[in-house]
Amino acid sequence: MNGKDSRTMRKLMASIALTATLIAISGCGSTVDGYAMPGEIDVRLLEVGKYPTRPLSEYSVFSHSxxxxxxxxxxxxxxxxxxxxxxxxxxxxxxxxxxxxxxxxxxxxxxxxxxxxxxxxxxxxxxxxxxxxxxxxxxxxxxxxxxxxxxxxxxxxxxxxxxxxxxxxxxxxxxxxxxxxxxxxxxxxxxxxxxxxxxxxxxxxxxxxxxxxxxxxxxxxxxxxxxxxxxxxxxxxxxxxxxxxxxxxxxxxxxxxxxxVEVVQMTSDPDQVLERTLNPQKLGIPDTTNFGSYGLQGFLQTRRDLSIMQDSYKKAGADRFGRSWDSYLIRTRDSDAAQTLLDEMFIGDTYKPTHAPDKLPSAKCAENNDAQGDIKRFSCVVQYRRYVAHVQSHQLPDVHQRAAAQYAILANSQ
CATH class of the missing domain: 3.40.1000 (Protein Transport Mog1p; Chain A)
Structure with missing residues (x-):
């Protein structure tokens, strides 16, 4: 092979290598759903059942009215x-x-x-x-x-x-x-x-x-x-x-x-907490009880017993809450505050600890001794960075799937 042919072959091999690299990069880009950062679990392995694992904006668009x-x-x-x-x-x-x-x-x-x-x-x-x-x-x-x-x-x-x-x-x-x-x-x-x-x-x-x-x-x-x-x-x-x-x-x-005019122009989720909250109904229509974003004062208006968790919310710097169909999400000051808040959930005679999903070590679950009205028998909380989310159901396997789906949504919303 003469020098010219050798140079041509080297260019061809370099081109093939570059193409292969671009394909690999493109391939990785198409499968980032649930990609785990160092120290995080791979959410693709979680048992989520029928529940969505993607942020709300991927399947619901808010219309002003x-x-x-x-x-x-x-x-x-x-x-x-x-x-x-x-x-x-x-x-x-x-x-x-x-x-x-x-x-x-x-x-x-x-x-x-x-x-x-x-x-x-x-x-x-x-x-x-x-x-x-x-x-x-x-x-x-x-x-x-x-x-x-x-x-x-x-x-x-x-x-x-x-x-x-x-x-x-x-x-x-x-x-x-x-x-x-x-x-x-x-x-x-x-x-x-x-x-x-x-x-x-x-x-x-x-x-x-x-x-x-x-x-x-x-x-x-x-x-x-x-x-x-x-x-x-x-x-x-x-x-x-x-x-x-x-x-x-x-x-x-x-x-x-x-x-x-300003009423019509109101934004449904200015702080993107509903974006990160489990929404089993896949409905993005504002609803004071079932689907809404509140500050601490507004969220407390929607709670039956104001003496429960109020001090913990304040200590954690919780400033935004998303209510979404039997789920709610809390945005705290930082990840340390979120972990502390999660540790303080389900304390008292009202709750009896129960096991959490096996593949979700950040979860904490309990059985509600006072389940009635809109309070379901089982509840779980999960923490992801500065967020703490609460899900509930009358069935333990179902609440485990909800908790896993909620964690996946948080991870996929970054």
Whole structure:
């Protein structure tokens, strides 16, 4: 082989080697799904059953609409609503409801005519009591027999509904009309009340009944507060209502109202926590209960017992939470904080430890001794870097698959 042929052969071999390298690189690029970083498990080996292992954006695209925007604005408002413990340390049992339609069920039918004509945009209702078996939301508007039964338990509680209207004038009209319509339901029994600290508030009660309601406007917002104490005593009721208003107005001062256009433009997952949360339903439509992103304050609004884990969340620097169909995800300060938070989960008499998935050493699982309502029999938590995720099911094999799928989603979201 002469020199020219030799040089030609060397170039050909180099070209073949380069091509082979590019093919190998391309091949590796096509199979990175679940690729394990040093010290991490290979998620391709996990038993995930039917559950998705890819981030939400790969199978669901959010579409802006006024309906979805109202729900998202309601969640945003939840992050600025007062919690019971800020009013009275013993008010640790919560309940909530979003207001993303013109006919919210949390409001009495009698007052609904005051909402749409005054261009109510959205709202959020929260309730807190000192009794686990009592929910402020159980005082169904217009159901006096149920309300009487619930009051016989002699709770201390408040129910707070905050709604944003199109402007301050509309809010002021709505507050006055809500009071008028509510008062007229039993005008012969109700008595008007004046709050010393808030003379512009519209308030009334029914002597002999241990509850009172007050409605006032504040800029574009309307606050509707119902409070109850063990005995029908006006001073105790007015004091509690004023404490609720005091605490809530401080928070509303920091919340800029939204225009209708801004409501439509609301983003569903600005911090990408829902992107990383197990979504068995594969649904990306905002839903206050089942699918939403919250800050710590808003997430606590959705928890029944405010005394559980609240201090642990704060210590871990937990600042964003994703709720997604029986799963929720917590973003903490860093991986060390996430590990500490995971270690503090499932502590107490409510839980009985049970075994975790064999191939998922980061998981921790427990059986819930108080499974009822939306609390399933089995729960597992997994940690990946700065995130901690919680999944649940009535079946142990199923909760193991959910935990594995959730871990895979976290790994595949990097």
């Amino acid at each position: 006024f309906k979805s925007g109202r729900t998202l604005a309601s969640m945003r408002l939840a992050d600025s609503l007062v919690l019971g413990q800020e009013v009275d340390p013993k008010l640790t049992f919560g309940s909530f409801q979003s207001i993303d339609s013109d006919t919210p069920t949390v409001m009495s039918k009698a007052v609904l005519p005051a909402l749409k004509p005054n261009r109510m945009l959205y709202g959020f209702a929260t309730g807190n009591s000192d009794m686990k078996e009592f929910s402020a939301m159980s005082l169904s508007p217009g159901d006096e027999s149920l309300a009487d039964i619930m009051r016989q338990r002699k709770p201390t509680y408040f129910g707070l509904t905050v709604m944003q209207f199109s402007d301050a004038a509309a809010a002021e009209r709505a507050a006055a009309e809500i009071e008028r319509l509510d008062f007229d339901v039993a005008a012969d029994l109700n008595v008007r009340v004046s709050l010393d600290k808030y003379p512009s508030a519209h308030s009334h009660w029914r002597p002999g009944i241990a509850s009172m309601v007050s409605t006032l406007s504040h800029g574009s917002y309307v606050l509707n507060v119902q409070a109850g104490v063990p005995e029908p005593e006006a001073k105790g009721l007015t004091n509690l209502i004023q404490k609720v208003i005091d605490a809530q107005l401080q928070r509303l001062e920091k919340l800029t109202p939204l225009s209708p």
